[in-house]
Amino acid sequence: MLNNWLKITVLALFLSACSSYKQNILFKSDQLTAPDPKKLELNSNRIIEIGDYLTLEVFTKNGEKIIDPDFQLANTNINSERLRPKLKYLVRNDGFVKAPMVGEVELQGKTLHEAEEILQKEYEKFYKNSFVNINFLNKRVIVLGSAGGQVIPLENENTTLVEVIALSGGIDNYGKGHNIRILRDNAAFVVDLTTIEGYQSGNIMMEPGDVVYIEPVRRPFSEFIRENGQVISIFTSLVSLVAVLISVR
The missing domain is CATH 3.10.560.10 (Outer membrane lipoprotein wza domain like)
Structure with a gap:
């Protein structure tokens, strides 16, 4: 009787372990x-979409500062680079981005290259030979x-x-x-x-x-043992107690 009960209990534990496994x-x-x-x-050119966050960098002199071939700008701009905030610009639900100085610009549906060209033309109103760099953040x-x-x-x-x-x-x-x-x-x-x-x-x-x-x-049975260790410990103690009581009789 006890053996049959133990077999049924072990089978129930195994089925419960399999059920837990499938849920994971x-x-x-x-x-x-x-x-x-x-x-x-x-x-290869990803499209700018609503909800995108973009980085925007604007340089003058066709981006001379980026490459600095004569190393004349490196020392003079270290502190200013540290103080410049790193901002991100959201493409709103209407497809527009609010950029510094130039204001509202529609960039939805454009590639990064197309967006850079659009903003370069806008910044030409303020800077001669402007250079714009845009990247995705999200x-x-x-x-x-x-x-x-x-x-x-x-x-x-x-x-x-x-x-x-x-x-x-x-x-x-x-x-x-x-x-x-x-x-x-x-x-x-x-x-x-x-x-x-x-x-x-x-x-x-x-x-x-x-x-x-x-x-x-997944290892269903071992995972079940680990997740239900306390319950199994109590169950084992009860089974041992029942076995002792039966043997005493």
């Missing part, structure tokens, strides 16, 4: 396919799963999946290299990096807002 897996789907790199080819990819939760900035416009994974710390012994899911807008893909063929077809360019999920290798 994200983005489950039976319809995921490998990405088609040809269909996902990106324009283009990023989210990495979840075995690597934890990380937000990886897309500093390079041609950042690949493998680069993003490397920046997040790589795939350790707790990650499934054959089950990497990419969520992009309304589409989802699965990538297998354990084979050369999978790498060649799956190492796609990342887009801002992509979610990369590296499914973790």
Whole structure:
């Protein structure tokens, strides 16, 4: 009788562990396919969108200060560079950015190069031979799963999946290299990096807002034991007590 009861209890614990395991897996789907790199080819020039944050630097003399070929400006501008605030400029819902001196400028839908040309013309009203440099501040990819939760900035416009994974710390012994899911807008893909063929077809360019999920290798029973250690300890004590009482009889 006692043996049967113990078997039923162990089975219940195992099923509970499996249930806990399944709850910890994200983005489950039976319809995921490998990405088609040809269909996902990106324009190397990202477009400025509503909600983007931009950095803006304006120089005179066609940007001579940036390269300073004769090293004549380095010493004289150290303190002024330290005092200059590092500002970010929001692309508002109407597509405009409020820039110093020139005021409202519409930049939505423009590439960085196009935006720089527009602002250079605006600043020509104040400075001769102006030079403008713009960069994104908030283009990023989210990495979840075995690597934890990380937000990886897309500093390079041609950042690949493998680069993003490397920046997040790589795939350790707790990650499934054959089950990497990419969520992009309304589409989802699965990538297998354990084979050369999978790498060649799956190492796609990342887009801002992509979610990369590296499914973790889970150990259901050991995780259940760790998460419910106190309950199991009490249960074990009760079983031992019952066994002693039965043996006394």
